[in-house]
Amino acid sequence: MKDRPVLIAGGGIGGLATALTLHQIGVPCIVFEAAREMRPLGVGINMQPNAVRELYDLGIDAVELDRVGLPAREWALVGLNGNDIYAEPRGLTAGYKWPQYAVHRGQFHMLLYEKVVERIGPQAVRLGSRVAGYRNHPDGGVSVRIEHADGSVSEAEGALLIGADGIHSAVRAQMHPAQPPIHWGGAIMWRGTTWGRPIRTGSSFVGLGTHRQRMVFYPISQPNPETGLSMINWIAEVTVDNTEGWKQSDWFRQVPTSEFAHHFKDWIWDWLDVPALIAQADSVFENPMIDRDPVATWRDGAVLLIGDAAHAMYPTGSNGGSQAIVDARILGAAMMEHGVTQAALAAFDEKLCGPISQLILRNRGAGPFGLLNLVDERCGGTFDNIDDVIPPQERSEFMAGYKAAAGLAIEKLNMAPPTIPQGATVRSAALA
Numbered sequence: 001m002k003d004r005p006v007l008i009a010g011g012g013i014g015g016l017a018t019a020l021t022l023h024q025i026g027v028p029c030i031v032f033e034a035a036r037e038m039r040p041l042g043v044g045i046n047m048q049p050n051a052v053r054e055l056y057d058l059g060i061d062a063v064e065l066d067r068v069g070l071p072a073r074e075w076a077l078v079g080l081n082g083n084d085i086y087a088e089p090r091g092l093t094a095g096y097k098w099p100q101y102a103v104h105r106g107q108f109h110m111l112l113y114e115k116v117v118e119r120i121g122p123q124a125v126r127l128g129s130r131v132a133g134y135r136n137h138p139d140g141g142v143s144v145r146i147e148h149a150d151g152s153v154s155e156a157e158g159a160l161l162i163g164a165d166g167i168h169s170a171v172r173a174q175m176h177p178a179q180p181p182i183h184w185g186g187a188i189m190w191r192g193t194t195w196g197r198p199i200r201t202g203s204s205f206v207g208l209g210t211h212r213q214r215m216v217f218y219p220i221s222q223p224n225p226e227t228g229l230s231m232i233n234w235i236a237e238v239t240v241d242n243t244e245g246w247k248q249s250d251w252f253r254q255v256p257t258s259e260f261a262h263h264f265k266d267w268i269w270d271w272l273d274v275p276a277l278i279a280q281a282d283s284v285f286e287n288p289m290i291d292r293d294p295v296a297t298w299r300d301g302a303v304l305l306i307g308d309a310a311h312a313m314y315p316t317g318s319n320g321g322s323q324a325i326v327d328a329r330i331l332g333a334a335m336m337e338h339g340v341t342q343a344a345l346a347a348f349d350e351k352l353c354g355p356i357s358q359l360i361l362r363n364r365g366a367g368p369f370g371l372l373n374l375v376d377e378r379c380g381g382t383f384d385n386i387d388d389v390i391p392p393q394e395r396s397e398f399m400a401g402y403k404a405a406a407g408l409a410i411e412k413l414n415m416a417p418p419t420i421p422q423g424a425t426v427r428s429a430a431l432a
């Protein structure tokens with residue numbers, strides 16, 4: 001059992017961060033990834049300071065992150081009349097010891113993949129290998145059934161299985177066969193990128209509109225020194241009646257802008273032209289805003305769920321990718337304490353399953369965008385002075401509550417010791 005590797009289902013952000021962490025602490029691992037090839041898929045995603053701290057501790061530095069994104073400086077909510085509802089600094093400007101990064105999800109994912117191949121070797125990630133099921137052994141290990149892209153099927157044995165296979169997780173489906181179907185609350189998102197001039201601080205996340213219809217946009221590349229243009233990531237969102245469920249067969253599909261641009265045809269100000277932003281996009285993807293109902297545990301014997309497989313949540317808090325990275329690190333820390341054992345998985349489950357499940361429900365209630373709901377309820381979304389609608393203290397308290405729940409309280413994070421001390425390995429911890 002001692003020599004068996006940890007098996008990881010899914011080579012997304014969570015799976016690759018787990019592989020890098022396990023390698024760092026001296027634990028052999030293999031990643032099984034269903035996709036036949038790694039491609040830079042997706043658009044914008046935010047890496048919160050708690051995740052950037054872990055990336056730095058993994059030896060992925062600011063120079064490398066600057067190649068796939070840029071430090072975020074501000075988070076702002078703006079009403080339909082263009083007036084500010086709320087604005088706060090982010091990352092270093094807010095007083096964190098680590099920046100927040102707005103990155104291109106696909107390029108960031110490829111960066112993690114390159115690191116895994118460089119540090120562990122190309123055999124560390126088995127592409128075209130879909131994990132189809134698992135079996136816990138009486139001796140504490142686990143077998144995994146793998147369906148290969150060429151149609152063959154094989155079995156692998158490991159000390160533990162980490163299910164990092166995303167929102168449609170096969171590992172979770174086996175662990176919780178009675179789980180309800182994916183939950184959709186009625187919001188539809190259309191996501192795209194367009195080259196444009198960044199506004200406000202030059203790296204501001206802006207949420208504009210009401211909670212039933214809004215635009216979110218932020219730059220995810222450094223401005224081109226010649227043109228001044230950055231790649232602007234945008235999400236156009238409307239909420240519709242969901243009583244009949246999601247009608248499309250796909251959860252993620254490329255669509256022409258004509259399918260939704262009419263919702264935003266009048267959204268033109270002297271500082272922003274939403275119809276132009278949409279019309280000039282390279283390509284646009286439609287996906288419903290979905291998550292999964294929390295489950296009572298993420299562990300079954302030698303098997304543990306992490307990342308979206310454990311806690312897929314609405315992206316309103318911009319913390320899905322960050323939490324997947326933090327999960328990987330907390331799992332590594334649990335192994336430092338308990339060894340490569342089921343006890344480590346139990347400690348992880350005990351620590352995170354309850355609080356993160358609460359965060360899923362909090363994000364369902366609009367997460368930090370909840371302020372837009374309040375503005376809508378109190379004045380229909382139009383106001384001259386936001387202080388007359390929501391006093392400054394109420395706004396600050398609302399945001400502080402969210403940040404504490406998401407592990408983003410500034411002082412607490414700044415004071416926290418490293419999740420995994422530099423140079424520490426599972427072996428050195430066992431000898432200590």
Ligand SMILES: Cc1cc2nc3c(=O)[nH]c(=O)nc-3n(C[C@H](O)[C@H](O)[C@H](O)COP(=O)(O)OP(=O)(O)OC[C@H]3O[C@@H](n4cnc5c(N)ncnc54)[C@H](O)[C@@H]3O)c2cc1C
Nearest residue numbers: 010012013014034041042043130131165166307308320321
């Ligand atoms: C293609 C893609 C594009 C995305 N684009 C965005 C975006 O633009 N913005 C955003 O905010 N979030 C996006 N996300 C979601 C975001 O990456 C996740 O919410 C977050 O990073 C959590 O990461 P994760 O590793 O838990 O899950 P994911 O990043 O979803 O990774 C799961 C991985 O597991 C693989 N997999 C699935 N089933 C199996 C199986 N049975 N066996 C083996 N491998 C399997 C998948 O191919 C995938 O690589 C995207 C996810 C994917 C997969």
